[in-house]
Amino acid sequence: MILELDCGNSFIKWRVLDALAGEVVSEGVVDSNQALIDRLHIIKSLSLRNCRLVSVRTNEETGALIGLIEREFNIPIVCAKPAREMSGVRNGYEDYERLGLDRWLAMLGGFHLAAGDACLVLDFGTAVTADFVAADGEHLGGFICPGMPLMRNQLRTHTRKIRYGDEAAERALSSHVPGRTTVEAVERGCSLMLRGFVLTQLELARAHWGEDFTVFITGGDAELVDGAAPEARIVPDLVFVGLAMACPLS
Numbered sequence: 636m637i638l639e640l641d642c643g644n645s646f647i648k649w650r651v652l653d654a655l656a657g658e659v660v661s662e663g664v665v666d667s668n669q670a671l672i673d674r675l676h677i678i679k680s681l682s683l684r685n686c687r688l689v690s691v692r693t694n695e696e697t698g699a700l701i702g703l704i705e706r707e708f709n710i711p712i713v714c715a716k717p718a719r720e721m722s723g724v725r726n727g728y729e730d731y732e733r734l735g736l737d738r739w740l741a742m743l744g745g746f747h748l749a750a751g752d753a754c755l756v757l758d759f760g761t762a763v764t765a766d767f768v769a770a771d772g773e774h775l776g777g778f779i780c781p782g783m784p785l786m787r788n789q790l791r792t793h794t795r796k797i798r799y800g801d802e803a804a805e806r807a808l809s810s811h812v813p814g815r816t817t818v819e820a821v822e823r824g825c826s827l828m829l830r831g832f833v834l835t836q837l838e839l840a841r842a843h844w845g846e847d848f849t850v851f852i853t854g855g856d857a858e859l860v861d862g863a864a865p866e867a868r869i870v871p872d873l874v875f876v877g878l879a880m881a882c883p884l885s
C-alpha cells in the first residue's frame with residue numbers, strides 16, 4: 636500500500652492506495668502530524684510499503700513529519716520537488732523553485748486530464764490560487780488570494796463586533812441572499828468574493844483562449860464556489876493526480 640500526503644497550510648490530506656489496483660483504500664483530512672499517525676493506526680490490515688508527499692510547509696515542519704512516518708512505519712518516503720519542466724508543463728515562474736508545489740502538482744494533474752487543452756486550475760484552500768497553463772504546456776503564471784479561512788479570520792481579528800461560532804457560519808451559507816445577521820453578512824459576503832474570483836479568472840482565460848480551455852476546481856473549500864463555473868471539472872484529488880506523476884514508485 637502507498638501512503639499519499641498533501642500537506643497544506645491548514646490541513647494534511649491523506650490517502651492510502653492499494654499498490655496493485657491503484658484503488659483508494661482509505662482517505663481523510665487531519666490537522667496535525669499525530670492525528671495522521673493515530674488515524675492510520677486504526678486502519679485494519681494496513682501494510683504500507685511507500686510514501687509520497689507534497690508539502691508547502693517549512694523544511695523543518697516537513698522534516699518532522701517525515702521523521703515521524705519513518706519511525707512509525709519504517710518505509711521509504713519521496714517528496715515532490717520543484718522542477719522547471721515536467722510531463723509537458725513548463726513552470727512559468729521567474730524562479731521556478733518559488734512556485735508552490737501544490738500549485739505545480741495541480742497543474743500537472745490538470746494538464747494531464749485536459750488531454751491537450753489549455754487549462755485554468757483553481758484551488759480553494761487556506762489561500763486561493765489560479766494558474767494558467769496553455770495548450771502547449773507553458774505555464775503563464777497565476778494569482779494568489781486569501782481563502783475563506785483567512786478572509787473570515789481577518790474580519791474577526793480586525794473588527795470589534797464580528798464574532799460568531801462555526802455552527803452559525805455553516806448555517807449562514809445555506810443561501811446567498813443579503814445577510815440579516817452579522818454571521819450571514821460575513822459568510823455570504825466572503826463566499827461571494829470567492830465566486831467573483833472564479834468569474835474573473837474565467838474572463839481572463841476566455842481573453843487568452845476563447846472557449847478552448849478546461850477549468851479545474853480543487854481544494855477543501857471547492858464547494859463554496861459550486862455552480863459559479865458550471866463548465867468546471869471539480870477534482871478534489873487533483874494534487875494527488877499530479878503527485879503520482881511527479882513521484883512515480885518503481
Ligand SMILES: Nc1ncnc2c1ncn2[C@@H]1O[C@H](COP(=O)(O)OP(=O)(O)O)[C@@H](O)[C@H]1O
Binds near residue numbers: 642647762856
Ligand atoms: N474534512 C475536512 N476537514 C477540514 N477542513 C475541511 C474538510 N473538508 C473541507 N474543509 C475545508 O477545507 C478548507 C481548507 O482547504 P485545504 O485545501 O485543506 O487547505 P490547505 O491545503 O491550505 O490546508 C477549510 O477552510 C475547510 O472549510
Ligand SMILES: CC(C)(COP(=O)(O)O)[C@@H](O)C(=O)NCCC(=O)O
Binds near residue numbers: 691760
Ligand atoms: C499559495 C500557497 C500559500 C497555497 O497554499 P495552500 O492554501 O494550499 O495551503 C502555496 O502554494 C505557497 O506557499 N506557495 C508559495 C508561493 C507561490 O506559489 O508563489
Ligand SMILES: [K+]
Binds near residue numbers: 643
Ligand atoms: K492545498
